[in-house]
Amino acid sequence: MDFPENPNLNPNCMHIADGDPLSLDFELSEYLMLDDSTSQSLASSEKTYHVLDAGCSGSTGATYRNKNISCKTGVKKNKVDIGHRVAFRTKSQLEIMDDGFKWRKYGKKAVKNSPNPRNYYKCSSGGCNVKKRVERDREDPSYVLTAYEGVHNHESPCVVYYNQTPLMVPTGWTLQASSLSSSSS
């Protein structure tokens, strides 16, 4: 898989602080790796995801066509290709998941596909233009769809690195292989 900038540093990994206040019960049901080179071609509301098998070290699984989280304006020709996109679905009451970075909300939008508003966050660290998009699953309001865009070029404010582990799983998270059938209640 591609973690081009920082081999040690997962682009969007969860940095779990010790004694993390995350006591809520959410389970990561899907971890989706968005290959940007393929997403260039998206012109409709369908998008191709590469499923990253949870618990398996960074292997791209089969492509997965289902949701339409993302949209057309993800990559602008005039803008710098931030290159890295990760989306995953999390079962959680709260959509604000503390992944160790500081996020500043900069927008909220009601999207057509979903009855739920979508929130836009930016990494509040200067020079780091990683963005994050959070919305509730339209079919499962108990799930939260989170999409990261870009790679952090700095360390997390509360750094706890688990080197060479592609996916950080806080204690209490239940990872599931990326099959929809097993992810639902």
Next chain:
DNA sequence: CGATTTTGACCGGCGC
């Protein structure tokens, strides 16, 4: 008092 959130306006791309 600085940082963050809120919220409506604005902008650009795309389909018709």
Next chain:
DNA sequence: GCGCCGGTCAAAATCG
């Protein structure tokens, strides 16, 4: 060309 839609901006409000 126009309208729709998603994404971003920015001023005001709020919070710590």
